Amino acid sequence: MEHQLLIYNTLTRTKELFKPINPGHVGMYVCGPTVYGDAHLGHARPAITFDLVFRYLKHLGYKVRYVRNITDVGHLEHDADEGEDKIAKKARLEQLEPMEIAQYYTNRFNAAMAKLNVLPPSIEPHATGHIIEQEELVQQILDNGFAYVSNGSVYFDVEKYNEKYHYGVLSGRNLDDVRDASRELDGVGEKRHQVDFALWKKAQPEHIMRWPSPWSDGFPGWHCECTAMGRKYLGAHFDIHGGGMDLVFPHHECEIAQAVASQGDQMVKYWMHNNMITINGKKMGKSYNNFITLDQFFNGEHEQLVQPYTPMTIRFFILQAHYRSTVDFSNEALQASKKGLDRLMDAITQLERIEAAANGTLTEAYAQEVETKCYEALDDDFNSPIVISHLFDACRTVNQLADKKQTITPEGLEALKKVFHTFTFDILGLQAEESGNAEREKSFGQAIDLLLELRAKAKAAKDWATSDQIRDRLAEFGFEVKDTKDGATWKLTK
Structure with a gap:
């Protein structure tokens, strides 16, 4: 375009x-x-x-x-x-x-x-x-x-x-x-x-x-x-x-x-x-003696911080506001940014597990529509929060695909993956952090899939106790399992 x-x-x-x-x-x-x-x-x-x-x-x-x-x-x-x-x-x-x-x-x-x-x-x-x-x-x-x-x-x-x-x-x-x-x-x-x-x-x-x-x-x-x-x-x-x-x-x-x-x-x-970053409505900076260093954000060692925040959470927090608007620091805002970042990274991980269907209800045109909207936002004075909102809208679609409530063609799936990677990684500059959900899911993915296969066999044998035990133990470790008519899906929740 x-x-x-x-x-x-x-x-x-x-x-x-x-x-x-x-x-x-x-x-x-x-x-x-x-x-x-x-x-x-x-x-x-x-x-x-x-x-x-x-x-x-x-x-x-x-x-x-x-x-x-x-x-x-x-x-x-x-x-x-x-x-x-x-x-x-x-x-x-x-x-x-x-x-x-x-x-x-x-x-x-x-x-x-x-x-x-x-x-x-x-x-x-x-x-x-x-x-x-x-x-x-x-x-x-x-x-x-x-x-x-x-x-x-x-x-x-x-x-x-x-x-x-x-x-x-x-x-x-x-x-x-x-x-x-x-x-x-x-x-x-x-x-x-x-x-x-x-x-x-x-x-x-x-x-x-x-x-x-x-x-x-x-x-x-x-x-x-x-x-x-x-x-x-x-x-x-x-x-x-x-x-x-x-x-x-x-x-x-x-x-x-x-x-x-x-x-x-x-x-x-x-x-x-x-524009400025403020804290309690006042500009944050050395001259005001109210600043928090980046290292303090990363390790959580400051009296105004309730927890550490990763570098990508900080980056996402800043990109969620247009660069010409004021951003006010709060722990609540940073925690919301972490959830938003996790949601985006979860969707990217889910895309790698989705199976395409030759006659899928979604085609390459859907990915092109998301792409066009993201470009239009960036072309309007680098409007990163609007880009993020369009990606969040696409995350809902990804969740429907993962839950097999919708299907997507092979060309559409590859195009949608490219859109997420281009805008999330190449342009917004976000990364999957080692301690973040995407890396953990990558490491545990095969093991979880194996456990779900065992659970499916237990269900087929009407061994409900074993099936429920696998589901409940996975939940204890932060993995949410959803049963659908086409099988089980999972995602990391903590």
């Missing part, structure tokens, strides 16, 4: 037909983590959101270059321009080199992403590995008259930029709004205007991370890295830039200003932002 993919563009606040700048090729940049602590649920959402985008674009046949950066310098403790570098602070407290801290948490972040089955990006650049590119960006902005040097630091002149261009195109803010938000700090420090932001900061004597530059020994401002690295690896114009909604202002707004000030036009065609 021909795909008319619609993407919600934060810049225009509308759904737009996706047309890559270079036909057949997609450049995508997503803001990655600041690596000074363990990944938490808030990190999982953008990673899984843009993993879905990455997987689907590749599935449609695009050649995708996916860049996700690692912030290992320049993210300061107070705000974008003031305070101690978060990684440097962690290094000082633990008496380690800053790059030891950065590497340690980068490794842990990537390990957590692997558990969530998030595909690695095409390129994972580090801010510290691109100081030269960031200095070149700063110099271009200076040369074009939209920045100034003050006491060894370089600041972006937002007021001057706003005279020629509009500062606030992404967030919808105007300069008066930004001024009002920082009025209490007006006139303080090295800036001409409090709304100006740092492109380069002169390092204080105690600052560990520093590099030489034409202006001072210092370090780049936080906003510079993504503009510089995006342009290096994806060119002066690329298709998609993504991240969490909390990055719209100031980070992505400043990125747009830097790009336009340095090259004269917009660098990014489509801006995409996932």
Whole structure:
């Protein structure tokens, strides 16, 4: 089928037909983590959101270059321009080199992403590995008259930029709004205007991370890295830039200003932002000290968790909501996600045991109908919860086939298997976990079938005691047996 993919563009606040700048090729940049602590649920959402985008674009046949950066310098403790570098602070407290801290948490972040089955990006650049590119960006902005040097630091002149261009195109803010938000700090420090932001900061004597530059020994401002690295690896114009909604202002707004000030036009065609994960209605994150790390979810060792949750339960939990909607954490929601995931995996396992019938009531057309609905949902701004709802509808049909209340042709069965595998595994990125139902059923399947054969023989011999004993003992071990007119079926219930 021909795909008319619609993407919600934060810049225009509308759904737009996706047309890559270079036909057949997609450049995508997503803001990655600041690596000074363990990944938490808030990190999982953008990673899984843009993993879905990455997987689907590749599935449609695009050649995708996916860049996700690692912030290992320049993210300061107070705000974008003031305070101690978060990684440097962690290094000082633990008496380690800053790059030891950065590497340690980068490794842990990537390990957590692997558990969530998030595909690695095409390129994972580090801010510290691109100081030269960031200095070149700063110099271009200076040369074009939209920045100034003050006491060894370089600041972006937002007021001057706003005279020629509009500062606030992404967030919808105007300069008066930004001024009002920082009025209490007006006139303080090295800036001409409090709304100006740092492109380069002169390092204080105690600052560990520093590099030489034409202006001072210092370090780049936080906003510079993504503009510089995006342009290096994806060119002066690329298709998609993504991240969490909390990055719209100031980070992505400043990125747009830097790009336009340095090259004269917009660098990014489509801006995409996932919404927040909340806990008790408040954003979950390190700055609020209310986050739960992914490892804590996996091992259940947190006071707000009543049990451990597997990586695939977490992934399914996130995919059950559209990426632009808020998701509120609760144990009840995660437990419901586990049941939903088990239901989907059970159906996939049942499909492998169903016997096709040459004159089946369901044909390949049924599988094609499910497939079309799933594609239509994904083509409408990557609507994963609608895909899941269509798969759940198909699960009911699979259960009817397993209970022999319906039949399906061989071509239809193979097509339906392909639909489930394509959308569940290839696009949604879910996996059958070793501790999950699918793997257990695979291991025990032949043994259960053998026991049911023995039970069938006992029933044929009217040995009801043995028949009931086999059924009851299987139930004790979590296997539900159903008798139908065509024989017995079973499924794992716990």
